[in-house]
Amino acid sequence: MSNNVKGYAAQSPTGRLGLFDFERRGLRPDDISIEILYCGVCHSDVHNVRNDWGNAKYPMVPDHEIVGRVLEVGPKVKRFKPGDRAGVGCLVESCRHCGACGKGWEQYCENGATYTYNHSDPIDGTRTYGGYSEKIIVSERFALKVPDSLDLAGTAPLLCAGITTYSPLRHWKVGPGSKVAIVGLGGLGHMGIKLAKAMGAQTTLLSRSPGKEADARRLGADHVVISTDPAQMAAVAGSFDLIIDTVPYKHDVNPYVPTLASGGTIVMVGYLGPLDDFNTGPLIFSRKGLAGSLIGGIAETQEMLDFCGEHGIHSDIETIRIQDINEAYERLLRADVKYRFVIDMASLREDQ
Amino acid sequence: MSNNVKGYAAQSPTGRLGLFDFERRGLRPDDISIEILYCGVCHSDVHNVRNDWGNAKYPMVPDHEIVGRVLEVGPKVKRFKPGDRAGVGCLVESCRHCGACGKGWEQYCENGATYTYNHSDPIDGTRTYGGYSEKIIVSERFALKVPDSLDLAGTAPLLCAGITTYSPLRHWKVGPGSKVAIVGLGGLGHMGIKLAKAMGAQTTLLSRSPGKEADARRLGADHVVISTDPAQMAAVAGSFDLIIDTVPYKHDVNPYVPTLASGGTIVMVGYLGPLDDFNTGPLIFSRKGLAGSLIGGIAETQEMLDFCGEHGIHSDIETIRIQDINEAYERLLRADVKYRFVIDMASLREDQ
Numbered sequence: 282m283s284n285n286v287k288g289y290a291a292q293s294p295t296g297r298l299g300l301f302d303f304e305r306r307g308l309r310p311d312d313i314s315i316e317i318l319y320c321g322v323c324h325s326d327v328h329n330v331r332n333d334w335g336n337a338k339y340p341m342v343p344d345h346e347i348v349g350r351v352l353e354v355g356p357k358v359k360r361f362k363p364g365d366r367a368g369v370g371c372l373v374e375s376c377r378h379c380g381a382c383g384k385g386w387e388q389y390c391e392n393g394a395t396y397t398y399n400h401s402d403p404i405d406g407t408r409t410y411g412g413y414s415e416k417i418i419v420s421e422r423f424a425l426k427v428p429d430s431l432d433l434a435g436t437a438p439l440l441c442a443g444i445t446t447y448s449p450l451r452h453w454k455v456g457p458g459s460k461v462a463i464v465g466l467g468g469l470g471h472m473g474i475k476l477a478k479a480m481g482a483q484t485t486l487l488s489r490s491p492g493k494e495a496d497a498r499r500l501g502a503d504h505v506v507i508s509t510d511p512a513q514m515a516a517v518a519g520s521f522d523l524i525i526d527t528v529p530y531k532h533d534v535n536p537y538v539p540t541l542a543s544g545g546t547i548v549m550v551g552y553l554g555p556l557d558d559f560n561t562g563p564l565i566f567s568r569k570g571l572a573g574s575l576i577g578g579i580a581e582t583q584e585m586l587d588f589c590g591e592h593g594i595h596s597d598i599e600t601i602r603i604q605d606i607n608e609a610y611e612r613l614l615r616a617d618v619k620y621r622f623v624i625d626m627a628s629l630r631e632d633q
Numbered sequence: 634m635s636n637n638v639k640g641y642a643a644q645s646p647t648g649r650l651g652l653f654d655f656e657r658r659g660l661r662p663d664d665i666s667i668e669i670l671y672c673g674v675c676h677s678d679v680h681n682v683r684n685d686w687g688n689a690k691y692p693m694v695p696d697h698e699i700v701g702r703v704l705e706v707g708p709k710v711k712r713f714k715p716g717d718r719a720g721v722g723c724l725v726e727s728c729r730h731c732g733a734c735g736k737g738w739e740q741y742c743e744n745g746a747t748y749t750y751n752h753s754d755p756i757d758g759t760r761t762y763g764g765y766s767e768k769i770i771v772s773e774r775f776a777l778k779v780p781d782s783l784d785l786a787g788t789a790p791l792l793c794a795g796i797t798t799y800s801p802l803r804h805w806k807v808g809p810g811s812k813v814a815i816v817g818l819g820g821l822g823h824m825g826i827k828l829a830k831a832m833g834a835q836t837t838l839l840s841r842s843p844g845k846e847a848d849a850r851r852l853g854a855d856h857v858v859i860s861t862d863p864a865q866m867a868a869v870a871g872s873f874d875l876i877i878d879t880v881p882y883k884h885d886v887n888p889y890v891p892t893l894a895s896g897g898t899i900v901m902v903g904y905l906g907p908l909d910d911f912n913t914g915p916l917i918f919s920r921k922g923l924a925g926s927l928i929g930g931i932a933e934t935q936e937m938l939d940f941c942g943e944h945g946i947h948s949d950i951e952t953i954r955i956q957d958i959n960e961a962y963e964r965l966l967r968a969d970v971k972y973r974f975v976i977d978m979a980s981l982r983e984d985q
Contacts, residue, residue, distance in 0.1 A: 381895045389895040389919045391871055452920070519743055543733045543741040546922065553914040562905040564925030567733075567741045568804065570898065571923045573916030 284308075287629065288414030289603050290340040294332040297607045298413070300632050301340055306407045310357040311420050315367050320412035321346030321438035321596065322622035324468065324529050324551075327610050329399055338399055344412030345371040345397040346437045348427055349626075358421045366427040368586070370440035371576045373397050373409060373419050385578040387423075413603060415629060425583050428590025435595030438468060438621040439586060441576060442596060446473035446525055447585040448577035449548045450480060453523045457481030462521045464508070464537060466493045466500075469527035469551060471597055471620040474500045476585075477525075479592040485517070487524070487537065496619070500597070506540075514540060519567075527551040534571065538563045546570040596621045602628035636660075639981065640766030641955050642692040646684040649959045650765070652984050653692055658759045662709040663772050667719050672764040673698030673790035673948070674974035676820065676881050676903075679962050681751055690751055696764030697723040697749040698789045700779055701978075710773045718779035720938070722792035723928045725749050725761060725771050737930040739775075765955060767981060777935050780942025787947025790820060790973040791938060793928060794948060798825035798877055799937040800929035801900045802832060805875045809833030814873045816860070816889060818845045818852075821879035821903060823949055823972040826852045828937075829877075831944040837873070839889065848971070852949070858892075866892060871919075879903040886923065890915045898922040948973045954980035 290301035308314060326343040328334055347369040351361045361367060374395035375387035382390050395403055398411030411417075427436055446469055455461055459482040463473040466488055477484040478501030485504040486497040494505040506513045517540045524537055529551040535558070537547055546569065553573075563569065577585065589595070597620045601609050609622045642653035660666060678695040680686055699721040703713045713719060726747035727739035734742050747755055750763030763769075779788055798821055807813055811834040815825040818840055829836040830853030837856040838849040846857040858865045869892045876889055881903040887910070889899055898921065905925075915921065929937065941947070949972045953961050961974045 384895075386895055386920070391895070543736075543738055543743070546924075549913045549917055553917050555910050555912045555914075556908075557910065558907050559911045560907045561901045561923070561925055562907075564923070565901055565905050565927050566925070568738070568926050569924065571913070571916070572898075572921065573913055573918070574920050575917050 284418070286415040287632065288342045288410065289606060289629070290342045290413070291330040292340050294330070294337060298330070301342065303340070303342070303410060305410070305416065305418050306402060306405060308353060308355050308418055309420070310355040311422065312355045312418050313358055313361045313367065313421050313424055314352045314416050314418045315347070315349040315369065315424070316352050316416050317347055317412050317414060317626045318349040319434045319437045320344045320624040320626060321441065322606070322609055322613065322624065323441050324613060327613055330610070336399070338408065341399050342410035342413050343398055345369070346440045346442070347397070347412035347417060348433045348437045348440070352416060354421070360421050360426070361424060366429070366433065368425040368427050368436065368440050369397060369412070369417055369419050369423065370425065370444060370582055371397055372579065373423050374403055385580045387578050388576045413606070413624070423579055425579070425586055428587060430590045430593065431586070432595055434600055434623050434625065435598055436586070436589070437623050438472070438596035438598065439589055440582065442468045442472045442621060443476070443589065444577040444582045444585050445469055445550050445574070446527070447476050447588070448581055449523070449525055449550065449574040450476055451581065452574065453546055453548070455480050455482050455523055459483070459523065460521050460542070461485070462487050462524045462540065463527065464524060465527040465551065466497055467527060467529070467616060468596070468621045471500050473525050473527060474502050475594050478502070479588070479594055485521070487540070508536065519543070521545055523548065525550055531556070535560050538569060541567065541569045543567040544569070546572050549573045598623040600625050604628060604632070636770070638767040639984065640694045640762065641958060641981070642694045642765070643682040644692050646682070646689060650682070653694065655692070655694070655762060657762070657768065657770050658754060658757060660705060660707050660770055661772070662707040663774065664707045664770050665710055665713045665719065665773050665776055666704045666768050666770045667699070667701040667721065667776070668704050668768050669699055669764050669766060669978045670701040671786045671789040672696045672976045672978060673793065674958070674961055674965065674976065675793050676965060679965055682962070688751070690760065693751050694762035694765050695750055697721070698792045698794070699749070699764035699769060700785045700789045700792070704768060706773070712773050712778070713776060718781070718785065720777040720779050720788065720792050721749060721764070721769055721771050721775065722777065722796060722934055723749055724931065725775050726755055737932045739930050740928045765958070765976070775931055777931070777938055780939060782942045782945065783938070784947055786952055786975045786977065787950055788938070788941070789975050790824070790948035790950065791941055792934065794820045794824045794973060795828070795941065796929040796934045796937050797821055797902050797926070798879070799828050799940070800933055801875070801877055801902065801926040802828055803933065804926065805898055805900070807832050807834050807875055811835070811875065812873050812894070813837070814839050814876045814892065815879065816876060817879040817903065818849055819879060819881070819968060820948070820973045823852050825877050825879060826854050827946050830854070831940070831946060837869070839876070860888065871895070873897055875900065877902055883908070887912050890921060893919065893921045895919040896921070898924050901925045950975040952977050956980060956984070
């Protein structure tokens with residue numbers, strides 16, 4: 282089978298994404314190739330395409346929320362066969378032998394994990410290209426099995442937005458009796474609410490926008506607190522064991538800290554960068570913490586998919602065609618999506 | 634027995650400490666009175682006396698590192714009898730019923746713990762006065778037993794400097810195989826090194842000053858890293874499970890974060906206040922955390938004293954007379970002490 286594929290790529294930080302023909306690397310013995318059926322659109326795709334983080338390489342085929350069906354398997358593949366449902370998230374390789382990899386934390390690989398796009402294959406140095414494409418080739422070690430009970434389109438965003446919120450919920454041991462708050466109701470936040478609720482936590486949305494209450498409750502939130510209202514924030518002082526802050530831009534984190542219980546942690550998963558002013562005093566006076574968390578390891582991502590399969594959890598999505606990706610990026614920047622765009626990759630076959 | 638006592642007090646933020654006669658509250662049924670034999674001098678005493686935190690009340694009798702012998706016991710006291718060795722740390726009361734108190738975290742009491750000085754007794758509203766005095770009266774619930782194997786003078790600083798470093802070491806589960814770094818070699822830092830080493834951790838001092846290496850090794854450090862040397866800091870990238878930052882003034886915390894291992898935490902115990910710029914990115918890319926920790930609970934403080942008794946751990950001290958307290962404060966501000974001043978309170982009896 283040829284590894285020439287068509288996809289959609291950005292050619293520069295200012296350009297629009299358009300049709301792009303390229304070659305995928307060949308199938309290795311432990312590889313599978315996957316026909317891509319659906320791709321979730323992550324806020325980080327827009328950052329990468331626009332070179333907001335200064336490391337963009339063009340042409341860039343974005344996307345790391347990929348689901349489809351297995352086309353081919355290499356001779357050493359054990360867990361997949363052609364026709365199986367399969368997913369690929371943010372990682373396609375890691376060193377496999379460092380301390381972090383040994384713990385199943387491939388996302389924190391000490392020798393540097395290989396991201397699904399805008400990165401280099403560690404074996405042959407070929408460029409990694411993401412999901413806006415007909416197919417992807419990946420080691421079965423980094424491919425996920427998608428439970429039969431899950432709808433494929435609504436599963437795609439689980440591979441980034443889902444695992445990004447699932448991993449801190451698990452790492453900080455959320456379960457029945459836990460009190461969890463989610464800051465921000467977007468792609469990550471809506472998954473955080475669903476997952477925390479399904480784990481048995483009392484779940485609160487902390488939002489700047491009063492208009493989100495009904496939707497938050499529909500998604501599973503027990504409470505909604507308007508974070509710009511000092512009285513509402515004072516009423517939840519000392520409440521939360523864990524806060525997951527999904528806001529993807531620089532913002533003031535200090536007001537959330539007093540709402541943590543003693544020993545509680547606020548985990549940043551959306552914004553990567555400096556805080557202008559962060560007060561350590563409130564951390565000290567109640568043994569609180571500010572932490573960060575990045576997606577999740579491969580075994581944990583599989584655990585998350587299985588958990589979602591058991592609990593019937595999907596992302597809330599709006600399905601689009603690949604030809605609409607540029608407009609979708611603009612809408613994403615305006616937070617005009619509930620709650621994740623998913624591209625029906627059948628649309629790619631219409632392009633010649 | 635009269636509760637009129639003499640002590641040393643500050644009368645204003647700018648004044649020197651001098652002789653002061655005052656009345657202690659009366660003995661309640663579960664109280665003990667303690668003849669004060671030694672007092673450690675904590676950096677926070679200077680902050681409090683000079684009203685650096687804006688909440689000073691004068692006259693102020695400082696000190697919360699108190700050891701002595703029991704004089705009297707109330708009728709309901711069970712754990713102490715006259716003549717017993719006893720200590721009082723930073724806390725003399727808490728609500729005893731909130732979630733934090735229930736966990737033995739009286740220092741994080743949700744209704745506000747009562748500090749040993751510059752605070753108000755929650756029952757009768759009388760002022761709390763610290764250790765620069767002939768005696769102190771405290772509920773046995775907040776008094777500590779001092780193991781017979783410990784020298785009393787070298788024990789006094791354990792009640793703040795010791796527990797402040799012991800509590801995060803225990804909370805973050807340090808033991809054999811752990812890699813711990815201590816930032817700063819002062820009153821807190823020298824205890825952090827001794828305690829981390831005694832718990833079996835590989836222990837590193839991170840210091841700006843090359844001159845501290847020999848002393849750090851004598852105290853138990855396996856390694857000394859000069860934190861202003863980028864090459865030395867790069868050599869320990871990704872190393873530490875826990876960093877305890879004891880530096881008591883505003884400083885840049887960012888350079889320490891890369892030296893944490895994945896999942897590691899840097900805990901602030903010295904500086905309480907805003908950081909000008911703290912970068913969340915490195916937290917996210919290795920699931921690291923910035924946390925705070927404040928002294929320790931009463932049961933944990935007893936555990937720490939027992940641990941020090943078993944391991945023969947004292948503070949390194951320079952003994953002074955109470956009449957020298959004003960000069961000692963000046964030297965403390967110049968970091969001119971190895972590593973804690975302890976007042977021999979017998980000197981107080983010379984004053985009329």
